[in-house]
Every structure is written in C-alpha cells, then in structure tokens.
Amino acid sequence: MVLDLTMSMAILALMGALATIAGCLEDLESDVGSQSNPNSQVQLAPQMNFLHRIYNKAISGEPISNGLSAVTGGIVTTVLLNAKFFPLLAIVVGAFIAAIIYGIFATTSYAGRVASQTRFKQPLYMDIMRYTTPSIIAHNFVVCFCLVAIAYIQYAVLGYPFTIPFLALIWGISVGAIGSSVGDVHYGGEREFQNREFGCGLNTALSGRIVRRAESGLRNSIDNVWFCAKFGGPATGIGLGLTVFFSSWPTTIWGYTWTAIGVGVFIVAIMAVMNRLVEIQVKNAYGPYKEDKTEKEAGA
Amino acid sequence: MVAIDPTMLMNIFLIGISGTLICIAVHFIPVGGAPAAMAQATGIGTGTVELAAGSGLVGLITSSYMYAYEPQASMALVMAAGAMGSAIMLASTMLAGGLIYAYGVAVPFASAQVKKDPITGQRQDTYVSKGTQGQGIPTICFVSGVVGAAFGGAGGGLIYFVLMGIYSPLISASAAAVAGVFTMGVFYVNSVIPSYGVGGTIEGIHDPKFRRVVPKDTITSFVVSLICGLVAVLIAGGMV
Numbered sequence: 001m002v003l004d005l006t007m008s009m010a011i012l013a014l015m016g017a018l019a020t021i022a023g024c025l026e027d028l029e030s031d032v033g034s035q036s037n038p039n040s041q042v043q044l045a046p047q048m049n050f051l052h053r054i055y056n057k058a059i060s061g062e063p064i065s066n067g068l069s070a071v072t073g074g075i076v077t078t079v080l081l082n083a084k085f086f087p088l089l090a091i092v093v094g095a096f097i098a099a100i101i102y103g104i105f106a107t108t109s110y111a112g113r114v115a116s117q118t119r120f121k122q123p124l125y126m127d128i129m130r131y132t133t134p135s136i137i138a139h140n141f142v143v144c145f146c147l148v149a150i151a152y153i154q155y156a157v158l159g160y161p162f163t164i165p166f167l168a169l170i171w172g173i174s175v176g177a178i179g180s181s182v183g184d185v186h187y188g189g190e191r192e193f194q195n196r197e198f199g200c201g202l203n204t205a206l207s208g209r210i211v212r213r214a215e216s217g218l219r220n221s222i223d224n225v226w227f228c229a230k231f232g233g234p235a236t237g238i239g240l241g242l243t244v245f246f247s248s249w250p251t252t253i254w255g256y257t258w259t260a261i262g263v264g265v266f267i268v269a270i271m272a273v274m275n276r277l278v279e280i281q282v283k284n285a286y287g288p289y290k291e292d293k294t295e296k297e298a299g300a
Numbered sequence: 301m302v303a304i305d306p307t308m309l310m311n312i313f314l315i316g317i318s319g320t321l322i323c324i325a326v327h328f329i330p331v332g333g334a335p336a337a338m339a340q341a342t343g344i345g346t347g348t349v350e351l352a353a354g355s356g357l358v359g360l361i362t363s364s365y366m367y368a369y370e371p372q373a374s375m376a377l378v379m380a381a382g383a384m385g386s387a388i389m390l391a392s393t394m395l396a397g398g399l400i401y402a403y404g405v406a407v408p409f410a411s412a413q414v415k416k417d418p419i420t421g422q423r424q425d426t427y428v429s430k431g432t433q434g435q436g437i438p439t440i441c442f443v444s445g446v447v448g449a450a451f452g453g454a455g456g457g458l459i460y461f462v463l464m465g466i467y468s469p470l471i472s473a474s475a476a477a478v479a480g481v482f483t484m485g486v487f488y489v490n491s492v493i494p495s496y497g498v499g500g501t502i503e504g505i506h507d508p509k510f511r512r513v514v515p516k517d518t519i520t521s522f523v524v525s526l527i528c529g530l531v532a533v534l535i536a537g538g539m540v
Contacts, residue, residue, distance in 0.1 A: 037337035037345055063350045160361070161368045161476035170357045170484075174389065177354025180337075180346040182396045189339040189405035199406050201339040203431030231404045239396030246392065247362050247385045256370035258377065264384035268446055271391040275442045276420070278402045279409045282436070287408040288426035 003157075008252045011157060015150050016245035019171075022146035023240030024233040026066060026175045027183025029139030031191075031232065032132060032225040033057040033106055035065070036180045038188025043113065044208035046120035052212050053125055055132045055221040057109040062184075063176030065105070066143065070172030073098035073144040074151055074165035081164075091152060095144035102144075103137035132221050147171045150244065178239045186232025191224055199286040312529035314462045315486070319525025320518055321455030322490040326352045327497075327514050328448025329390065330441035330504045335433065339407045342434030342503050343441060344397055352452055352491040353484075355393070359386030359453025360483055363460055364476060378461045379454040386453025387446050394437050394445055401436040409436030413507045419443060434503070444504030455490075459483045463532060470539040478535075486528050493521050 003011065029035075032055065034042050039058045046052070059065040077094030081087065107129065114124040151167035154160040160167060192210045193202050214223040246267050250260035329351055332343030344351060362385030363378050370377070401407050410427035411417065412434035417424055419439050428434050437445075463479035471478065497513035504510070 037334040040334050041338065061347060061350050063354055154361075158365075159368070161364050162361070162480050163477060166477065166480055167361070170361060173350075174354045174358055177346060177350045178389075178393050178396070180350060181344045181393045182400055184337050185339065185345045185397060185400045186404040188334075188337040188345065189401070189407075193338070200429035201407050201432035201435040203429075204335075204340055205431055207338075232400060235396045235400050235404070238399075239392050242392035242396070243358060243389045246388045247358055248365075250384070251362070251366070251381070256366050256373060256377070256381075258380070261377070261380045261384050264388060268387045268391045271395045272439070272442050272446065275395050275398050275437065276439050278398050279436070279438060282402040282406075283408045283422070283427060285408075286406060287410070287429075288423070289429055 005253075011153060012245060012248055012252055015153055015248070016241050018146040018150050019244035020237040020241035022143050022150070022171075022175055022237075023178060024237030025139050025142045025146070026062075026240075027179040027236035028225050028229055028233040029136060029143060030062055030179055030184060031187045031228040032139060032221045033136045034221060034224070035059065036062045036184050038184050038192055041188065041192050041208055041210050043117075045210050046117050046122035048208035050209060050212060051120075051122055052210065053128055053218050053220045054210075054224070055110055055128055055136075056113045057106045057136070058113065059102075059105045059109045061176070062180040063173040065102070066176035066179075067169050067172035069098045069102045069140055069144055070147045070151075070168040070175075071165050072101055073148045074168030077148050077152065078164050087152060087156070091145060091148050094148055095141050098144045099137045099141035102140045103133055106136045107133055128220055135222065135225070143175065147175065174243065175240055178243065179236050182239045183228065183232035183236035186235070187224060187228050191227050200289065308533055311462050311466060312526060312533055315459055315529030315532060316522050316526040318455040318458035318462070319486050319490045319528060320522045321458070322352070322356060322452050322487060323494055323517055323521030323525075324514065325356075325448040325450075325452030325455065326491055326494040327502060327510055327517070328451065328505055329355075329445045329502075330437060331498070331500075331502055333500045335501065339401065339405050339435045340432045341501055342411050342413070342436065342438065343501060344394060344437065344445070347500070348495045348498060348502075349488065349491040351390070351393075353487050355386045355389040355449045356452040356456045356487045356491075357484060358389040359383065359449075360456045360460060360480065360487075361385060363453070363457035364480060367461065367464060368476070375458065375461050379457040382453035382455075382457025382460070383450035384453070386449040386456070390445050390449035391442075394442050398437050398442075407435040409438040410434045411438045411440065411503055411506070413503045414440070418506055433501075440506050441504045444506065448504070452487075456483055456487060459486055466533065466536050467539065470536060482532055486525065489524060489528060490521050493517055493524065
C-alpha cells in the first residue's frame with residue numbers, strides 16, 4: 001500500500017515505539033526468568049555450593065524461544081483474522097495464547113533444570129515458581145503483542161511480501177538477539193556479580209559465585225528484574241527501536257534508491273563515532289589499571 | 301539425459317556465493333559468547349549463530365521490501381538494501397550494548413588480541429582487567445562487526461533475489477514466502493559452519509583466529525551452499 005509521507009512517518013514512529021517496548025520487555029522477561037548466557041552462572045552456582053532462589057528456565061537461546069513465541073502469536077492472529085476477527089482482538093488473543101504456551105515451557109524448563117541438579121542439593125522452591133511464572137507470562141504477552149502488531153502493520157498496512165507469522169518470527173529472532181547482546185550484559189555482568197571490584201571486568205575466578213542477598217532478604221528473580229528495569233531493559237528497547245526505525249527510515253524518505261542506501265551508511269558511521277566517544281570516556285574514567293601504571297612508572 | 305541449463309547453473313553458483321558471503325560475515329562479527337555477557341571477554345555477549353541470523357534476517361526484511369516495491373531494482377540495489385538493514389541492526393545493538401558495558405557494568409573497552417587498536421591507535425593491553433580476555437566493544441570490533449553484518453545482509457539479499465527470479469514465474473503469490481523461508485534456512489546453515497571454526501568467540505578481522513579459520517570455513521560453506529542452491533532449484537520442479 002502506498003502512503004503519503006506524513007502517514008508513512010506516523011506508521012514508522014508507531015513501529016519504532018512498539019519495537020522499543022518489545023525490546024525492553026523482552027530483556028526484562030529474560031531477567032525475571034533468567035535465560036541466555038547469564039543463566040550459565042545461575043546453573044553453575046549450586047555446583048560451587050552457592051544454593052539460590054533464582055528462577056532458572058533457559059528454554060533455549062533467547063532468539064529461538066522468542067521466535068517460537070512470536071510465530072505462535074502470529075499464526076493464531078492470522079487464523080483469527082481469516083475468521084473475520086477485529087485485528088486488535090486477534091493480536092491480543094494470539095499474544096495471550098503464545099504467552100501461555102511460553103509459560104508452560106518456562107515451568108517445565110525450571111522444574112527440569114533444578115531436578116537435574118539434585119546432586120548439588122539445589123531445592124526447587126514452589127513459591128518462586130508460583131509467583132515468578134505469571135510474571136514471565138505477563139512480560140512475554142507484551143513482547144508478543146508488540147511483535148505481532150509490528151508484523152501486522154508491515155503486512156496489512158505497508159504491504160511487505162512476507163506473511164504475519166514469518167515477519168513475527170524474524171522480529172522474534174531479532175529481539176532475542178538484541179536482548180541477548182545488550183540487556184543480558186547488565187544482568188550477567190553487573191547484577192549477578194555486584195560483589196566484584198568496581199570499574200573492571202569479571203575475574204574468571206569468580207565464575208558461579210553469584211550474589212544471593214538482595215537489598216532486603218534473600219535475592220530472587222523479581223529483585224533482579226527490578227534492578228535491570230533501570231537500565232538493561234530500556235537500553236535493549238533503544239537497540240530494537242533504533243533497528244526498526246532506522247532500517248526503514250531511509251527508504252521511507254528517499255525512496256528505493258541508492259541515496260537511501262547512502263543515508264543508511266551515514267547512520268551507521270554516526271553510530272560508530274558515538275561508540276568511539278563512549279569508549280574514550282570510559283577509558284578515561286576506569287583505566288588504565290593501577291598495576292600497569294606502576295609498571296610504567298617503574299619502567300620510566 | 302536432462303539438458304543442463306546455464307541459467308540454472310548460474311543460479312546455483314550465485315546461491316553458493318551468497319552462502320559463502322554469510323559465512324565470511326560471521327567471522328567479522330565480534331562475538332564474545334557467554335564470557336562477554338559477564339564482561340570477561342571482548343565482543344558482543346551472545347552466540348555467533350544468534351547474532352548473525354538476527355542481523356541477517358533484518359537485512360532480509362529490507363531487501364525483500366526493496367525487491368517488492370522497486371521492480372526494476374538491480375541485483376546490486378537489493379543486496380545493498382540487505383546490507384544496510386543488517387548493518388543498522390548490528391550497529392544499533394553494539395551501540396546499546398556499549399552503553400551497558402560503559403555505564404551499567406563500568407568497564408573500559410579493550411581488545412585482548414592486539415596491543416593497539418588498528419583504527420584509533422590506542423593502547424588496549426593496559427585496559428584489560430585481571431582475569432579477563434578483554435571487555436566491551438572497542439572501535440576495531442565495532443567497525444569489523446558492521447562490515448560483517450553488511451556482508452551477511454548482502455548475501456541474504458542475493459539469495460532472495462535469485463530465488464525470487466526462480467520461483468516468481470512458477471508460484472507468483474507464494475514465491476516470497478518460499479524464498480524467504482529458504483533464505484532463512486541458508487542463513488542458519490552458514491551461521492553454524494563458522495561456529496565450529498571460531499569455537500564460540502572471535503573479536504573480528506584483527507583476531508589471529510580470523511586468518512586461521514576463514515579459508516577452511518569459506519570452502520566448506522561454498523560447498524554446502526552449492527548443495528543448498530541445488531536443492532532450491534530442484535524444489536522448483538515440483539511447482540510447475
């Protein structure tokens with residue numbers, strides 16, 4: 001469908017907003033359920049005699065589990081749309097069914113993973129399962145809703161050649177890849193190891209020795225998502241929001257031409273410069289490390 | 301005996317080339333795996349397959365849209381659209397990830413594979429903290445990742461372009477769906493092949509591992525992609 005420029009920009013802004021929410025909630029869902037790379041430490045902790053009260057699902061890698069969830073929502077939505085349901089209702093019902101299925105995976109995954117750690121005396125806390133699983137389902141519902149809505153807009157309004165389930169699958173895989181790359185670092189690098197020395201990477205010797213005390217009482221996954229919602233989640237949202245917005249913005253403004261491609265290259269160059277500015281700032285703030293300074297002085 | 305059509309051979313060859321482009325692309329992307337997620341290694345804190353496929357598939361969306369709305373689009377333009385989408389996805393991811401490393405975890409960006417950054421010339425070894433293999437995404441890793449993502453997106457765009465040329469005359473309505481799913485399959489095949497070579501982590505073009513594994517992985521990928529291309533052409537026989 002060909003839209004005028006104002007309408008195209010409005011649609012693009014809506015997609016960017018949906019993507020930002022989806023990215024943010026996807027990362028928070030992976031924190032509250034503990035998934036992807038940081039979960040390796042949650043899995044390792046009982047083997048180091050660090051028993052904990054953290055949910056441990058890790059259904060699969062984040063892109064695959066989110067792709068599964070999004071494509072499930074997309075398929076249900078497509079079926080309901082064919083049955084002449086109102087689009088918004090179809091997307092809500094599709095996302096809800098996908099989230100429930102995701103919740104089943106989360107529950108069985110948590111029980112299965114903890115059961116496999118019997119020899120390390122890691123208990124399966126039923127209270128953790130009872131009040132964390134609904135939170136996982138709720139987060140996943142919002143993610144699914146946003147991703148299927150983006151897929152619907154691309155298919156029905158913008159006229160993309162792919163179907164709703166396939167577009168939802170692609171965005172599910174992408175949101176998982178971004179969440180795994182961005183927000184999980186905040187959970188794995190900072191929240192799990194708040195006892196490490198500030199301003200340096202995590203020493204390998206600390207692997208598995210995760211922090212188990214919360215701001216009040218014993219730490220659980222709800223405490224983790226509270227912390228990560230302050231930075232990790234929103235940063236992931238920005239990552240996906242920028243992706244969705246800037247991958248379509250050049251062609252929306254400059255059409256399907258080489259000029260649009262050139263603008264895309266320019267955007268990437270600006271991002272590289274911004275990354276360099278951040279690099280300079282953190283290098284000045286935290287390094288070089290003390291022993292290296294001493295060595296330099298000794299050498300001089 | 302069935303006559304061998306030169307166009308068919310060219311299509312298989314192009315799919316082989318595009319699969320190889322995706323395979324080479326994976327080596328450029330600075331992937332740190334689980335250690336990077338804990339700020340124990342340089343690069344992006346996730347796996348090779350997840351990241352390469354995630355960025356490449358965004359490129360597939362942009363290239364397919366370009367193909368659908370610019371019927372006169374050349375192969376180069378469709379490939380460039382794919383490259384742009386993938387590069388923007390990976391640049392956004394690395395920028396947002398860099399913000400987390402800098403202000404969420406508080407680590408300076410440092411490569412453990414080179415003493416000085418080949419682009420900025422800044423010392424790296426003095427910023428690598430004790431007990432780690434570097435942290436964050438230094439400039440060389442960022443640039444290498446963007447170039448890699450562009451290769452991957454261009455490869456995806458090329459497969460889609462070739463497959464649409466084969467399937468459109470046969471099944472016009474569903475051609476995009478079949479071509480899209482097949483492209484995704486080729487993406488995953490060629491993202492997995494380099495994973496064995498890089499062994500989970502690679503910093504990018506400056507990593508010594510790059511020169512060591514790229515030739516072997518490229519040949520493997522080309523052969524496997526040719527087989528994928530053959531299958532892509534063969535299944536078109538059932539569409540008539």
